[in-house]
Amino acid sequence: MSAEQGHDSQVVLAEPIPDPGIEPHELRITDIDPQAADRVERQVSTMFGLAGLLALGSCVAYFAIPRDATVVIGPLSGNANNLTLGVTLGLALFLIGAGAIQWAKKLMVDNEIAEDRHDAHSTPQQKTEIIDAFSEGVAESGFTRRKMIRRSLIAAMGLLGLPAIVLLRDLGPLPGRVLYNTIWAKGIRVVNDVTLRPIKPSDLVVGQLVNAAPANLEPMLQESHTEYQNAKAKAAVIVVRIEPDKIRTPAGRENWGIDGILCYSKICTHVGCPISLYEQTTHHVLCPCHQSTFDLADGAKVIFGPAARPLPQLPLAVDSEGYLVAQSGFTEPVGASFWERG
Ligand code: FES
CATH class of the missing domain: 2.102.10.10 (Rieske [2Fe-2S] iron-sulphur domain)
Known part of the structure; x- marks a missing residue:
């Protein structure tokens, strides 16, 4: 609600802004054309599949590229191992995110609903409704029905865990006696x-x-x-x-x-x-x-x-x-x- 204040400090209340309601629902191409939906499903699965391959590729690069190899791009140079890990893992995460967005925008049910505000505290009935709504959401997302997306996503997420395990190797080896000796010695200026x-x-x-x-x-x-x-x-x-x-x-x-x-x-x-x-x-x-x-x-x-x-x-x-x-x-x-x- 807005208010206007006059010179004599009298407050004049304006009319409340009317509730615009929900805009009319528009069907997407994937809602009416099963072939378009299949096409999007293949796109999303491809992105998840590529993410998994990149995660694997980062593990291979970690072991295959020498630690001291450098890469030169124009005036810039950097460590080839670090650069490859960054690019492959960055792209893998990007593809998982992009695939998830495409899946949500084009394939998941997109009915608009309005919900009135309610107390923060939930009643037992509301809790049951939330669990039902969650189960319904899972069903509507197509996660159980669209096997190709489900399998490629599970594979990509599983493979993404591999680089995290492989990179643990960099926590070692223990220093041993390497810090006991420096090049300082008697008589060194x-x-x-x-x-x-x-x-x-x-x-x-x-x-x-x-x-x-x-x-x-x-x-x-x-x-x-x-x-x-x-x-x-x-x-x-x-x-x-x-x-x-x-x-x-x-x-x-x-x-x-x-x-x-x-x-x-x-x-x-x-x-x-x-x-x-x-x-x-x-x-x-x-x-x-x-x-x-x-x-x-x-x-x-x-x-x-x-x-x-x-x-x-x-x-x-x-x-x-x-x-x-x-x-x-x-x-x-x-x-x-x-x-x-x-
Ligand atoms: S490295 Fe932590 S206080 Fe110096």
Whole structure:
């Protein structure tokens, strides 16, 4: 109901809009021509059938296409395995959706009905009516009568479950000892990860944090891109300079820092995101993924969030030319916690 309000605040109620009722029902071609209905049934079954084949195809592609194969399309390039999985599964889901829409629009009964509003709570009689209406709907949809559609849909839905099972394989294998070793080793220089310049203690002022990498990473790029990426992902570190009197050094690490300069793994111990947000007044560094917060002045202990252990620390020294170097590799695995770690 609409209302108009005059200058003297008198409210004038307009006439209610009349109920337009239900538009006259129009028969579709598939309602009057059985051949047209059969044609649509074949279309829908074809879409469901193709969806099943694509789901199977995605499983084959998963195993057949090498993980490191790339595909180049114009200026774009990407991983061929991922691209094929995305295209086949995307098309399969699209065809199931398109087939269902075609089935509903062209073949299912489309009588319009008007239902008065009623209480949200259902009486036993209404519940019985709902169950009857559901059964009637199933019968009217032709799901039981149209065997070709029913079988192709059941087959496609069943086959679509296969890629989900196959993709579970990507949850493994367990890391084993792969995270125990990085390319850090005794005497490896610490370099800025952007400029690749070796870092001297005098390059860092108190409060500064630098993203860094081992100097032996760059030569790997010439040999194998994959090896380089794997090594880089595990060896990423942060170097921070803190007022020495603010640092609480864990037992056994008394000589791991140089004049307040400490070095920690950059990989969050929760699930492995790169930590990045540093607050120099509190010495806290935050992981942007799930907000785990580490106190760099206190052995990178976890002070908030889901991470279960401190960031591993890299022991530092200074070489004969005055550059920061590692005293050794990490003394514990970097990255996310995992079952075999203990
Ligand atoms: S990965 Fe860092 S908090 Fe989850």
